[in-house]
Amino acid sequence: MLSCKDVTRLISESMDRSLPLRKRIGVQVHLLICKFCARYERQLLQIREMVRQLVATEERPGAPYGEALSKKTRERIEKSLQQR
Amino acid sequence: MRSVPGPLKSWLEGVIVFTPRTWDKNVMFKTGGIDPSEWVERYGDYLFRYAMLRLRDRAAADDLVQETFLAALKDRGSFSGGSSEATWLVGILKHKIADHYRHQAREAPLEDGDLREHSDPSSFDGSGHWVSGPADWGGNPADLYREKKFLEEFTKCLSGLSPNHANAFTLREIDGEDTGTICKVLNVSETNLWVILHRARMQLRQCLETHWFNRNMGKGS
Numbered sequence: 060m061l062s063c064k065d066v067t068r069l070i071s072e073s074m075d076r077s078l079p080l081r082k083r084i085g086v087q088v089h090l091l092i093c094k095f096c097a098r099y100e101r102q103l104l105q106i107r108e109m110v111r112q113l114v115a116t117e118e119r120p121g122a123p124y125g126e127a128l129s130k131k132t133r134e135r136i137e138k139s140l141q142q143r
Numbered sequence: 144m145r146s147v148p149g150p151l152k153s154w155l156e157g158v159i160v161f162t163p164r165t166w167d168k169n170v171m172f173k174t175g176g177i178d179p180s181e182w183v184e185r186y187g188d189y190l191f192r193y194a195m196l197r198l199r200d201r202a203a204a205d206d207l208v209q210e211t212f213l214a215a216l217k218d219r220g221s222f223s224g225g226s227s228e229a230t231w232l233v234g235i236l237k238h239k240i241a242d243h244y245r246h247q248a249r250e251a252p253l254e255d256g257d258l259r260e261h262s263d264p265s266s267f268d269g270s271g272h273w274v275s276g277p278a279d280w281g282g283n284p285a286d287l288y289r290e291k292k293f294l295e296e297f298t299k300c301l302s303g304l305s306p307n308h309a310n311a312f313t314l315r316e317i318d319g320e321d322t323g324t325i326c327k328v329l330n331v332s333e334t335n336l337w338v339i340l341h342r343a344r345m346q347l348r349q350c351l352e353t354h355w356f357n358r359n360m361g362k363g364s
Contacts, residue, residue, distance in 0.1 A: 062271025071341035075315065075322050095276030102277055103344055106351070109287055110316045113294060117192055126195050127188040132205045136212055137183050143216050 061085050063096050070100045074107065179216050186229055190236055197240050197313050199302045207243065211236040237318075241328050244310045248329045253307055253339070266345070277348070280356045293355065300350035304343055311336060312343040 061069070066089045069082055078086065090097045128136075190211060194204035214235050215222075222231050268274055287293045301309050311329060314320045326336050 062267075063273050064267040064271035067266075067345065068338075068341050071344050072337045074344075075337060075340060095273045098277045098279070099348070102280060102348055105280070106344070106348060107316055109293075109297075113297065114196070114317055116289070117196055117294070118189075126192060126201075128183075128191045128205070128208065132191075132209075133183055133187055135205075136187065136209045139209060140179055140183070140212055140216060143213065 061089050063089075063093060066090070066093070066096045067099055070096070070103060074103065179212075179219070182212055182215070182228075182232075186232055189229065190232060193233060193236060194240065196298070197317060198243065199298060199309065203243065207236060207239045210239055214239075244314070244328050245330070247306045247310060248331075251306060253331060253335065266349075278352055278356065280352070287355075296355045297351065300347050300354065303350055304346055308339055308343040308346070311339045312347065315340055 066086055069078060069086050072078060073083070073086065077083075090100065187208065190208045191204055194207050195201070198204050198207070211232060215232055218235075222228070226234075266274060301312065304312065307329060311325060314325045314328065315322070322333055322336055326333055329336070329339075331339065
């Protein structure tokens with residue numbers, strides 16, 4: 060019988076590869092009866108989705124927020140480009 | 144005149160709101176000629192944001208953006224014009240970031256402590272049961288990326304991980320790389336990488352819960 064500790068590890072692993080059938084069944088059975096592990100899996104997948112959306116938003120040109128080059132760095136880079 | 148139905152109305156609003164951005168994008172991603180004197184103005188912030196999200200370190204991001212422009216200037220003959228200038232520059236930056244990760248992995252190799260399975264001893268008791276399980280986050284947290292403060296909190300949580308853990312998470316979840324590629328960059332076995340990613344996800348989840356969800360949703364376990 061898998062413990063919650065085992066299952067959290069396997070949930071993460073299943074996000075990186077397809078688990079062998081036996082393990083996959085073990086996890087699914089555990090998730091049916093354990094509300095915390097089921098919630099844990101849901102939240103990891105939500106984090107994955109949030110990160111995906113965040114990247115799509117951030118990397119759109121003219122992103123609504125996010126950081127910009129400082130004036131100092133901008134000048135430094137422009138100078139270094141002119142010297143070449 | 145009949146009023147516009149809800150879904151159509153929001154679609155129309157979307158078209159109106161996003162039109163200027165689409166136009167910006169076309170200007171920025173135009174293909175063709177190279178004009179290095181405009182690079183910093185045109186792509187500087189874009190490349191910097193890309194680097195910051197992946198390096199979490201202003202000085203390192205500054206340096207790699209500068210190196211990217213210098214390398215691009217030197218190799219501008221290799222720009223085919225087949226892709227946009229922005230895509231070409233990001234490609235160069237991406238290689239530099241991977242080199243930076245490689246360097247960090249060499250400087251601070253993973254130790255046994257990084258790979259031990261009980262990623263967060265306080266989460267589980269001796270028999271492997273939750274001591275206190277994950278809290279209910281409520282609502283629809285997937286929409287949170289829209290909030291600037293969430294981005295800050297997320298970056299802070301990611302910075303709290305050890306560099307190798309944060310880099311592994313970044314390569315996997317931000318860049319969507321496969322595990323084989325990540326193993327090569329970080330010089331670890333696949334089994335070790337699974338453990339690293341497991342720890343990174345667990346710590347990050349806990350950090351977001353503590354610093355974001357409990358605070359902003361008034362819910363805790």
